[in-house]
Amino acid sequence: MRMKSYKNEYQNNLDAQPPGGPPLLKDQFGRTFNYLRIAVNEVCNLRCIYCMPEEGVPFKPSKELLTHDEIDRLIKIAAGLGINKIRFTGGEPLLRKDLIRLISNASNMPKIHSVHLTTNGVLLESMAAELKVAGLQGINISIDTLNPEKYKMITRRDEVEKALIGLEAVKTVKIPSIKVNVVALRGFNDSEISDFVFMTKDYPLTVRFIELMPFDAHQIWKTGKFFSAKQIIDSLKQLFPDIKTTSGTATEHFTFRVHGYKGKVAVIPSYSRDLCGACNRIRLTADGQIRNCLYAPNEYSVRDLLRNGASDSDIADLMLKAMWRKPIDGWAAQKAGKEHRESMTQIGG
Ligand code: SAM
Numbered sequence: 246m247r248m249k250s251y252k253n254e255y256q257n258n259l260d261a262q263p264p265g266g267p268p269l270l271k272d273q274f275g276r277t278f279n280y281l282r283i284a285v286n287e288v289c290n291l292r293c294i295y296c297m298p299e300e301g302v303p304f305k306p307s308k309e310l311l312t313h314d315e316i317d318r319l320i321k322i323a324a325g326l327g328i329n330k331i332r333f334t335g336g337e338p339l340l341r342k343d344l345i346r347l348i349s350n351a352s353n354m355p356k357i358h359s360v361h362l363t364t365n366g367v368l369l370e371s372m373a374a375e376l377k378v379a380g381l382q383g384i385n386i387s388i389d390t391l392n393p394e395k396y397k398m399i400t401r402r403d404e405v406e407k408a409l410i411g412l413e414a415v416k417t418v419k420i421p422s423i424k425v426n427v428v429a430l431r432g433f434n435d436s437e438i439s440d441f442v443f444m445t446k447d448y449p450l451t452v453r454f455i456e457l458m459p460f461d462a463h464q465i466w467k468t469g470k471f472f473s474a475k476q477i478i479d480s481l482k483q484l485f486p487d488i489k490t491t492s493g494t495a496t497e498h499f500t501f502r503v504h505g506y507k508g509k510v511a512v513i514p515s516y517s518r519d520l521c522g523a524c525n526r527i528r529l530t531a532d533g534q535i536r537n538c539l540y541a542p543n544e545y546s547v548r549d550l551l552r553n554g555a556s557d558s559d560i561a562d563l564m565l566k567a568m569w570r571k572p573i574d575g576w577a578a579q580k581a582g583k584e585h586r587e588s589m590t591q592i593g594g
């Protein structure tokens with residue numbers, strides 16, 4: 246049986262587990278995975294130029310995407326393997342009708358410590374209170390520019406005001422952790438770095454500048470807009486000479502605070518891939534494929550197992566196998582095969 250045939254491949258992994266307890270998600274390089282990112286859809290109400298073309302991408306029919314019962318079951322199985330942090334992303338997760346139920350179920354799942362969301366924030370104002378009640382612990386809102394005309398250029402939609410109102414709404418309901426994601430683009434928003442840093446003055450939120458990644462079929466990233474983590478850090482130090490390093494999450498190694506400001510600024514080297522050694526993530530696409538690295542095109546279909554009557558232990562075995570095989574870093578992952586996804590919206594970011 247297929248399930249048995251790969252068991253030997255990660256037998257070492259199982260042997261390395263602490264005795265007595267269930268196996269944990271680990272890889273052969275000593276990394277342990279406690280953070281599951283789940284894309285809940287592929288559709289979106291924006292068309293960010295580095296993510297999707299104006300006409301969108303071939304979105305999969307909903308029957309090919311995981312149902313809420315399937316997602317709940319996978320979270321439960323993953324929690325048994327050491328996952329304690331969940332992030333829902335997409336596509337645009339606020340467009341999924343049962344999102345509140347997914348968040349609430351995940352928040353109430355034993356062993357899950359925190360549930361987070363990544364969103365463009367456009368639909369957030371009316372949902373902020375419900376998200377808080379559902380138990381949401383953290384929210385990342387993607388806003389690449391504060392200028393309405395530039396926002397229209399980058400997202401192809403006139404929605405910056407709604408996204409900013411959404412940000413205010415989650416402050417009002419006091420979602421515990423609030424972050425603003427900014428994809429740094431040379432000659433586009435590099436002139437707005439200090440405006441974004443200023444957002445951290447009076448409120449303890451984190452602004453994260455993220456390197457552009459080569460995940461769109463139209464390869465916008467090749468058009469000279471790439472602005473490296475190093476360049477971002479140099480600009481920050483020039484603009485704020487008294488900026489000091491401070492602590493962040495596993496991917497926020499480059500984290501700073503301006504003296505006297507309440508929030509933080511982080512720089513994410515998502516293209517440079519400097520922080521792969523500290524990676525703690527496992528990704529699940531909306532169509533039910535495990536990706537052991539953002540850059541790894543090889544996927545493992547938990548959806549097929551789920552829909553073919555597999556047991557929880559079969560599904561756990563596939564998760565263990567997928568993560569055991571995680572390449573050492575994003576460069577090795579990229580070399581492992583040709584990318585078949587056309588957009589970050591199909592992977593979840
Ligand atoms: N729609 C939601 C949003 O935009 O926050 C969630 C999904 S989106 C794919 C997740 C994150 O991926 C966003 O912060 C977005 O800016 C980022 N992203 C998408 N394409 C990217 C690219 N080519 N390079 C860097 N970041 C990208």
Ligand code: SF4
Nearest residue numbers: 289291293296336365
């Ligand atoms: Fe939509 Fe997010 Fe992609 Fe922008 S980055 S098009 S908001 S999925």
